[in-house]
Amino acid sequence: MADIKPNLKFVKQIISAGGCSLKKCYQCATCAVVCKLSPDDKPFPRKEMINAQWGLKDKLVSDPDIWLCHQCSDCTAYCPRGAKPGEVIGAIRKLSIAHYAFPKFLAMMVGQIKYLPLLIAFPVLVLLAVLAATGHLNIPPGEIVFGHFLPHTHIDAIFIPVAMFATLVFAGGVIRFWKSLQTQCNGKCEKGGLIPSPSSIIPVILEILAHSRFNKCEVNKGRALAHIGVLYGFIGLAITTALAVFYLYILGQHSPYPQLSPLKIIGNVSGIMLLIGITLMVINRFKVKVKASIGSYFDWLFIGVIYVVVLSGLLAEITRLANIAILAYPIYFIHLVSVFFLFFYAPYSKLAHVVYRTIALVYAKQIQR
Ligand code: SF4
Ligand code: SF4
Numbered sequence: 001m002a003d004i005k006p007n008l009k010f011v012k013q014i015i016s017a018g019g020c021s022l023k024k025c026y027q028c029a030t031c032a033v034v035c036k037l038s039p040d041d042k043p044f045p046r047k048e049m050i051n052a053q054w055g056l057k058d059k060l061v062s063d064p065d066i067w068l069c070h071q072c073s074d075c076t077a078y079c080p081r082g083a084k085p086g087e088v089i090g091a092i093r094k095l096s097i098a099h100y101a102f103p104k105f106l107a108m109m110v111g112q113i114k115y116l117p118l119l120i121a122f123p124v125l126v127l128l129a130v131l132a133a134t135g136h137l138n139i140p141p142g143e144i145v146f147g148h149f150l151p152h153t154h155i156d157a158i159f160i161p162v163a164m165f166a167t168l169v170f171a172g173g174v175i176r177f178w179k180s181l182q183t184q185c186n187g188k189c190e191k192g193g194l195i196p197s198p199s200s201i202i203p204v205i206l207e208i209l210a211h212s213r214f215n216k217c218e219v220n221k222g223r224a225l226a227h228i229g230v231l232y233g234f235i236g237l238a239i240t241t242a243l244a245v246f247y248l249y250i251l252g253q254h255s256p257y258p259q260l261s262p263l264k265i266i267g268n269v270s271g272i273m274l275l276i277g278i279t280l281m282v283i284n285r286f287k288v289k290v291k292a293s294i295g296s297y298f299d300w301l302f303i304g305v306i307y308v309v310v311l312s313g314l315l316a317e318i319t320r321l322a323n324i325a326i327l328a329y330p331i332y333f334i335h336l337v338s339v340f341f342l343f344f345y346a347p348y349s350k351l352a353h354v355v356y357r358t359i360a361l362v363y364a365k366q367i368q369r
Pocket of ligand 1: 024025026027028029030031032045046049078079080081082083084085
C-alpha cells in the first residue's frame, strides 16, 4: 500500500466526467454482490470504486471490467451510500475512450459542452466550402434530386476521408487498448502477446446480437430493448449504405430510387428502428432517474446526434416527396452535417463504446473471465 500514490488529478477528472458521487463509497461491496454481470473471481464494481477513489488511472483505463459493466444501474439502486457505482464506471469509460483516442484535443472537446458550437462548425464549414467551390450553393431548380445539390462524387470526396479518419483513430486506439488489457492478464496471456481468436470473437458477436448480457439487468430492464433498436437500426443503415454503393457503382443506377426498392425499404425501416430505439432510451432514462441517473452530457450528446441524423433523414425524404424544395435541400444539408459529425467524432464519443466493449468482451472470453 505504501507504494500507491493517489492521482488526485484523475480523481477530479472522474468526478467532472459524471462520477461526482465517487467519494461517498465506503467499500461495503453491496454493488459487487448485486451485479448480475460480475464474475465471482475479482468481482466489479467495488474494486473499480477503490481504484477510482485513489485515481489509479493506469489500472482503470486498462481494466476490462469497466466494459463488462453494461450500466444497468442495479448496483446504483442498491448502494446504501448513494455512491452511484454504475455512473462512476460510466465516467471511467468516457475517460478511457479519451485516453486511447488521438489527437487528444478532439477527445477533450467532444467531452465538454462549451466546444459543441466549434465541433458543429467544422462539418458545416467543410460542406459549405465544397458547395461554394463547386457552384452548388443554391437551391437547384426543377424536380428535387439531392444529387443535383451535392453530386455523389462530392459526397464520396467528403465522406470517404471522414470514414478513413475515424477508422485510423479507432485502429490506433484498439491496438493500444488490446496491449494495455494484457498488462492485467495475471499470467493468463500467451507469451509474445494474446491474439484474438475466432473461438472468442464469434460467441461475443452472437452475444452482442442477442444482447444476452443486457437482459440480466433488473432496475434498468427496458435498456436492453432500446439498445437492440439502436443496434439493429445502425446495422440496417450500414446495409443501406452498402446497397447504395452497389446500386450506384455496380448497377449504375442513380438516386432517387423507387420507394419500394430494397434500398429504400431497408433504409426507412432502419431509420424508424433507430428512432424508436433512441426514444425508448430517453424514456427509460427518465423512468429510472430516481434509482439511477439520467446520464451525463457525454450520453446526451450521442442521443442528440442520433436524433438529428434520423429526423433530418426522414424529413428530407418527406419534404422531397412533397416537393417542398425550400425545406428539402436545407434539411438534407443538416442531415449531411449530422452524419459527418456522427462519424468524424465517433472515436471520441459514446459511439466508441461499441468498439471498446467488443474488444474487452473478446479479451474476457479469451482469458476465460
Ligand atoms: S459503491 Fe456503494 S455499494 Fe459499492 S462498495 Fe461503495 S458504498 Fe458499497
Ligand atoms: S451498472 Fe449494472 S453491470 Fe454495471 S456494475 Fe452496476 S450492476 Fe453491474
